[in-house]
Structure formats: C-alpha cells, structure tokens
Amino acid sequence: MNDLADRIEDRDAVVGIVGMGYVGLPLAHAFWECGFRVLGFDIDAEKVEALQDGRSYIKHIPSDQVAEMRRGDRFAATTDFSRLGETDAILICVPTPLTEMREPDLTFLQRTAEQMQPHLRQGQLVVLESTTYPGTTRDVLRPILEGGGLAAGEDFLLAFSPEREDPGNPDFTTRTIPKVVGGFDEASRHAACALYGACVERVVSVGSLEVAEATKLTENIYRAVNIALVNELKVIYGRMGIDVWEVLEAAGTKPFGFGRKENKTFFTPGPGLGGHCIPIDPFYLTWKAREFGLATRFIELAGEINTSMPDFVVQALMVALNDRGKAVRGAKVLVLGLAYKPDVDDMRESPSIVLIEKLRALGADVAYNDPHIPRTPRQREHDLRMESLPLSEKTLADQDAVLIATSHSDYDYAWIVAQSRLVIDTRNATAEVTEGRERIVKA
Numbered sequence: 001m002n003d004l005a006d007r008i009e010d011r012d013a014v015v016g017i018v019g020m021g022y023v024g025l026p027l028a029h030a031f032w033e034c035g036f037r038v039l040g041f042d043i044d045a046e047k048v049e050a051l052q053d054g055r056s057y058i059k060h061i062p063s064d065q066v067a068e069m070r071r072g073d074r075f076a077a078t079t080d081f082s083r084l085g086e087t088d089a090i091l092i093c094v095p096t097p098l099t100e101m102r103e104p105d106l107t108f109l110q111r112t113a114e115q116m117q118p119h120l121r122q123g124q125l126v127v128l129e130s131t132t133y134p135g136t137t138r139d140v141l142r143p144i145l146e147g148g149g150l151a152a153g154e155d156f157l158l159a160f161s162p163e164r165e166d167p168g169n170p171d172f173t174t175r176t177i178p179k180v181v182g183g184f185d186e187a188s189r190h191a192a193c194a195l196y197g198a199c200v201e202r203v204v205s206v207g208s209l210e211v212a213e214a215t216k217l218t219e220n221i222y223r224a225v226n227i228a229l230v231n232e233l234k235v236i237y238g239r240m241g242i243d244v245w246e247v248l249e250a251a252g253t254k255p256f257g258f259g260r261k262e263n264k265t266f267f268t269p270g271p272g273l274g275g276h277c278i279p280i281d282p283f284y285l286t287w288k289a290r291e292f293g294l295a296t297r298f299i300e301l302a303g304e305i306n307t308s309m310p311d312f313v314v315q316a317l318m319v320a321l322n323d324r325g326k327a328v329r330g331a332k333v334l335v336l337g338l339a340y341k342p343d344v345d346d347m348r349e350s351p352s353i354v355l356i357e358k359l360r361a362l363g364a365d366v367a368y369n370d371p372h373i374p375r376t377p378r379q380r381e382h383d384l385r386m387e388s389l390p391l392s393e394k395t396l397a398d399q400d401a402v403l404i405a406t407s408h409s410d411y412d413y414a415w416i417v418a419q420s421r422l423v424i425d426t427r428n429a430t431a432e433v434t435e436g437r438e439r440i441v442k443a
C-alpha cells in the first residue's frame with residue numbers, strides 16, 4: 001500500500017468524495033486546489049447536474065469556484081458509484097441525523113457503505129468524515145465494507161477524520177482548520193495523515209478511530225453545554241433586570257479563563273440551538289453511553305435548557321404584546337432571519353422554525369424575511385410553505401411585532417427599529433441602535 005503514499009506525494013491519487021453537501025463540496029474544492037483529481041459522488045441528481053454545469057447550490061461557495069474546478073479535467077461529479085473504482089481514497093461526508101425518537105440515524109451511512117462495497121478495491125483508503133458516536137467506523141462501516149471479501153488493514157485502509165467545517169466563517173477554510181485523524185491500524189493512520197497533510201495546514205494524529213470520533217463529539221458537546229449556560233444566565237439576569245449581553249461583553253475582556261471573541265470561544269445566548277451539528281451530535285454520545293449504563297447528564301440538561309429557549313422568547317413576545325393591549329392571537333409577527341446563524345442559507349434545525357410553528361399555534365399571523373432564503377424548502381420534519389416577505393417601511397409598520405431571530409449582517413437594525421412598533425431582539429442585534437430603544441425588548 002506504499003504505492004498510495006507515492007501517488008499522494010505526486011498528486012496522482014484520485015480523491016473520491018461521497019456526499020457533496022455543506023461538508024463534501026468545500027472538501028472537494030480543497031483537494032482540487034491542492035492539485036488532486038477529485039470525483040464527487042452524490043445520490044442527488046440535481047446537485048450532480050449543477051456541479052457538472054459549474055454551478056454551486058451553497059450560498060457561501062460561489063459558482064465561479066465550481067465553474068473553475070470544472071474548466072480543467074480534474075473535477076467531475078457523478079451519481080454512478082461504479083466510478084468509485086477510479087479513486088484511490090474515498091472520503092464519506094453523508095448526513096448523520098437523529099431519528100424522530102432522537103436516536104442516531106445511520107441509514108445514510110449504511111446505504112453509502114452498501115453502495116461502495118461492490119466497488120471497493122485493494123489498496124484504497126476509506127475515511128469517514130461524518131460526525132458519529134465512537135465505534136461507528138469499526139463496528140458499523142467496516143463490516144459492511146468487508147462484506148465483499150476485502151479486509152480492513154489487510155486489503156484496504158480505514159480511518160476516521162471528523163469534519164470541522166464552519167460554514168460562512170471567513171476566518172477559516174477547510175485548509176486552515178487542523179484535521180484530526182485516527183486510523184484502524186498504523187498503515188491506515190499513516191495513509192490518511194499523508195492525504196490530509198498534502199492539503200491542510202495541520203494534521204493532528206490520534207491513537208485510534210474512537211479517539212477521533214470522540215474528539216468531534218466533545219467539541220460539539222462543549223458548545224452545546226456552554227450555550228445552555230449563557231441561555232440560563234440570560235433567563236436569570238433578565239429576571240433581575242440585568243442585561244446578560246452587557247455582562248458577557250464585560251466578562252469577555254478577561255484575558256484568561258473566560259471565552260474570548262477574538263478566538264471564537266465566546267458563547268452568546270439566543271432563541272435556541274440550530275444547525276446540523278450542535279442540536280444533534282451530543283445525543284449520539286447519549287445513546288452510546290446507555291450501552292455502558294451511563295447517563296450524559298450535562299448533555300441532557302443543556303438540551304433541556306436550549307430547547308426551552310423558543311418558549312422563553314414566545315413568552316417575552318406575549319408579555320410585550322400584552323403590555324400594548326394586544327393578544328398574540330391575530331397579531332402580525334414578522335420573524336427576521338430563518339437561517340440558524342448569520343449570513344448563511346442553511347435553515348436546518350433553525351430555532352426560527354420552532355418559533356414560527358409555536359406562534360402559528362397560538363393564532364399569530366406570522367411572516368418571515370430572510371435575504372438568504374427566498375422560500376422555505378421542504379424539510380424532513382417541517383414544511384412551512386412560506387416565502388420571504390420583502391422588507392419595506394410599510395411591511396415593518398404593518399407588524400404588531402418584529403422578532404429578530406438571526407442577526408444577518410445585511411439588516412439595517414436602526415432602520416428596522418425606526419419603522420417598527422415593537423422589536424423582540426433575541427440576538428442583541430440592536431445593541432448599537434440609539435433611537436427608539438423603548439420599542440426594543442431583549443429576549
């Protein structure tokens with residue numbers, strides 16, 4: 001299998017990426033940029049067609065980038081899994097969601113492995129990047145891949161390297177975020193480190209597949225728990241008449257022992273957790289820990305606090321409307337921001353969805369505006385069937401309340417406050433607004 005190391009060194013190795021989503025597409029670009037030939041695989045024919053036509057379907061990845069990749073002969077996308085035979089390394093970036101019962105749903109991964117298995121060949125390196133519980137690569141992925149008669153460690157190489165993509169964050173790219181790598185055996189670890197080392201600035205090699213899997217979960221559990229902490233402080237300080245955002249800003253000036261904005265270790269309250277990772281991944285550990293007779297109490301508590309945040313916001317909205325002699329039933333409410341975080345077009349698990357559903361259930365007449373999401377896509381568990389309402393002085397003046405759920409940087413918050421009767425701000429987005437503060441309620 002030394003051959004692979006030489007092929008990596010010479011950029012002769014072909015990198016296959018299975019799952020061309022938020023993680024797979026930037027990864028494909030990174031390897032392409034480093035001189036590799038890259039083949040992207042997806043079951044979604046529309047995505048494959050877009051890539052083949054040189055178009056991007058992810059807002060923060062410009063179509064120019066995909067078009068540039070397509071201009072030469074080093075990048076193609078396909079739904080034909082028999083082409084996996086052309087690749088030297090296969091990186092798996094498929095979804096790992098939770099089931100309705102909030103248990104790990106590995107069906108995407110299992111299906112991917114089944115599709116790969118007939119095309120697996122001697123000497124190939126397979127790396128799982130999808131977030132999952134410790135033991136998945138060894139106990140779930142490996143047996144399916146080995147079903148065709150090839151053995152991990154003997155015939156093919158197997159590793160886990162968690163994706164750490166932060167979509168929309170301009171400070172880091174796939175290439176500048178250190179890559180953690182764990183191997184099934186020494187040869188696998190070595191090969192995976194060589195592959196990523198050819199493309200990312202720093203590879204962090206760890207002792208096993210399970211350490212690498214647990215590393216990713218730990219990162220996201222850390223975030224979920226700290227976000228829950230500041231959310232709980234928001235409720236407590238709010239009741240005391242203390243502005244939690246001002247407290248956190250002040251605490252964040254401590255040069256040690258507290259999260260700092262500069263290095264992105266600063267946690268802020270919000271209307272709930274969103275995105276594909278933080279609300280989901282910690283429960284992968286919860287599920288696995290049960291096998292060992294253990295409860296993940298921090299994770300459960302953080303989940304409880306974070307999922308109660310939309311109710312806290314709705315309550316604050318109801319009280320503010322009540323103060324103005326208005327019931328939430330029949331009230332016109334405009335939710336600003338549907339994406340789960342600023343300046344992205346991804347609304348998976350966004351708390352805005354929960355807010356809209358809760359307000360609708362109370363009889364409010366709810367609309368939304370999001371410059372990045374013109375209409376709501378159909379999701380597995382939600383189908384809002386809404387279109388973004390263009391922002392104008394009249395639209396804002398027509399609302400009984402404007403609810404800032406995501407602090408997109410495109411918004412002119414001073415203008416929004418000036419036109420609105422009541423603004424519920426869940427993100428401290430109006431911190432700099434000086435006029436009309438009496439119309440702002442932080443929640």
Ligand SMILES: NC(=O)c1ccc[n+]([C@@H]2O[C@H](COP(=O)([O-])OP(=O)(O)OC[C@H]3O[C@@H](n4cnc5c(N)ncnc54)[C@H](O)[C@@H]3O)[C@@H](O)[C@H]2O)c1
Nearest residue numbers: 019020021022023042043044093094096112130131163165
């Ligand atoms: N989005 C993030 O910011 C982020 C960050 C870190 C880790 N992750 C993890 O990375 C993994 C992928 O997440 P994502 O956000 O890229 O998901 P995504 O939904 O954007 O992309 C997944 C892609 O996989 C494709 N797919 C599904 N089943 C397939 C199959 N059998 N064969 C080929 N393609 C298939 C889908 O069509 C889709 O294009 C998840 O485990 C996620 O937890 C995501």
